[in-house]
Amino acid sequence: MVFSMSFRKSTISAFNMVQKGFRPLVLCGPSGTGKSTLIKKLFDELPDSFGFSISHTTRKPRAGEQNGKEYYFTDKEEMQSQIDRGQFLESATYSGNMYGTSKRAVEDVQRAGKVCVLDIDVQGVKQIKKTITLDPLYVFVKPPSISELEKRLRERNTETEESLQLRLKAAQEEIEYGEQPGNFHLVIENDNVEKAYKKLRDFVVSEIERQKGLGASTKCRFIQFIYAEQLI
Ligand code: ADP
Ligand code: 5GP
Numbered sequence: 001m002v003f004s005m006s007f008r009k010s011t012i013s014a015f016n017m018v019q020k021g022f023r024p025l026v027l028c029g030p031s032g033t034g035k036s037t038l039i040k041k042l043f044d045e046l047p048d049s050f051g052f053s054i055s056h057t058t059r060k061p062r063a064g065e066q067n068g069k070e071y072y073f074t075d076k077e078e079m080q081s082q083i084d085r086g087q088f089l090e091s092a093t094y095s096g097n098m099y100g101t102s103k104r105a106v107e108d109v110q111r112a113g114k115v116c117v118l119d120i121d122v123q124g125v126k127q128i129k130k131t132i133t134l135d136p137l138y139v140f141v142k143p144p145s146i147s148e149l150e151k152r153l154r155e156r157n158t159e160t161e162e163s164l165q166l167r168l169k170a171a172q173e174e175i176e177y178g179e180q181p182g183n184f185h186l187v188i189e190n191d192n193v194e195k196a197y198k199k200l201r202d203f204v205v206s207e208i209e210r211q212k213g214l215g216a217s218t219k220c221r222f223i224q225f226i227y228a229e230q231l232i
Contacts, residue, residue: 022216024106024116024134025050025204028125029141029178030171031095032153034190035119038141041197042117042204049208051109053118056082059097062158072102089133092123095166099124106134115208122174125183137185137207139200140178144191146171 027035042050056072056079067073079098083091091100101118109116118136120128128134143149149171153164177183186203190196208216 022115022208022211024053024118024136026118026120026125026128026134026136026138027141028120028122028138028174028184029190030143030149030174031167032149032156032171033141033143034152034193034196035141037193038188038190038197038200039117039119041193042201045201049115050117051112051114053101053105053109053116055099055101055105055118055120056088057097057099059095059099072105089131090120090124090127092121092127094121094123095163095170115204121170122177137204138183139203140184140187141190141196142175142178142187143171144189148191 027039029035039052043052054068054070054072056074058074058076058079059071061067061071061073065071065073076098079091079100082088082102083100087104088100088102089106091098093099099121101120101124106116106118116136118124125138128136143152146168150164150168153159153167159167178187186199188196188199
């Protein structure tokens with residue numbers, strides 16, 4: 001792709017601003033491993049610092065899930081047309097349903113001056129790694145074992161037998177990717193919620209402090225995001 005000189009300058013200066021903004025936080029790990037549980041604890045403790053990137057999905061809402069809170073619930077045609085129009089940072093098909101992070105979802109959190117937290121699968125992580133847009137911190141949450149994962153999924157009582165089996169099938173590959181050195185900044189085994197949360201919290205808080213020392217501010221990251229999205 002060929003960029004004009006002025007466009008290149010603006011993207012380079014935008015890229016430099018990455019260094020000044022707080023980095024978003026990506027949580028990844030097999031379905032049922034405890035990501036939502038850990039994210040909820042983070043938001044309960046530090047509601048003014050973190051905001052959730054509300055993904056789109058074509059799966060049906062679970063009992064208690066609200067449109068615009070856990071997800072934006074949509075259908076395949078609408079979501080595909082939004083993807084085709086370049087409105088998504090990443091998207092994936094997981095367990096037979098589409099999931100994706102819209103640019104708007106991240107922008108909404110950054111506009112509120114908060115650190116954006118994304119809960120996405122391995123396919124999404126791989127796509128985000130290919131762009132400079134977000135430059136997030138990557139945390140992988142793994143279960144103590146596949147049998148414990150199955151137990152959690154069954155006890156959560158949200159899946160049909162078919163979707164549960166698809167999730168367990170995906171889990172093995174996800175764990176292999178998660179455990180590969182260099183793929184994530186932090187890998188947390190969620191054998192105990194309090195212990196796992198402490199690891200996540202300590203990591204995130206120390207990282208924010210470190211970034212503050214480097215002059216980070218959420219406003220700069222928002223500016224960076226709207227410039228850099230032109231690269232996609
Ligand atoms: P995910 O968001 O990764 O799909 P959830 O946060 O929904 O996973 O957790 C799946 C289920 O496991 C929930 O019922 C949750 O209460 C439970 N859970 C989470 N962490 C633990 C843990 N350390 N030990 C036992 N159960 C857990
Ligand atoms: P669930 O149906 O259990 O809410 O989510 C299933 C899987 O989809 C989880 O691993 C979750 O991290 C992932 N997921 C949720 N939102 C997104 C998204 O926007 N993009 C991608 N790639 N994965 C997502």
